[in-house]
Amino acid sequence: MYRYYACATKARQGATGCKGRAIPMDRLDNLVVGHIEVRLLQPERLESTLASVLDRRQQRTERRREHLRALVQRVEVADKEGIEVGTAANPRRRPWRAIGIRGSVLKWRARQDSNLRPQA
DSSP: OOOEEOOHHHHHHOTTTOOOOOEEHHHHHHHHHHHHHHHTOOHHHHHHHHHHHHHHHHHHHHHHHHHHHHHHHHHHHHHHHHHHHOSSSOTTOOHHHHTTOOHHHHHHHHHHHHHHSOOO
């Protein structure tokens, strides 16, 4: 079976619709792949592209670490406020909600604390 890329207008209207030619699929595919190899897959270009990706990833990781540090500080403040304020007057008081901390952060903190405790 022979496969070709052809003009759709020529297929609908014939030779009067378009003067383009049909091109064998294998030939055009090989030309396109060869062009991509020559233009895009150069070692210098790949190196600069990957360096840029790694740099952005490192920046994002650092932003996430900073955010996590800020959350841990907020949890520590909430813990201190909870101890100082106490919960005897209002047992449902949750000081961490007042500063926007979710329960999932507190669960994470509890896991971190349990990981730091010495094993008996």
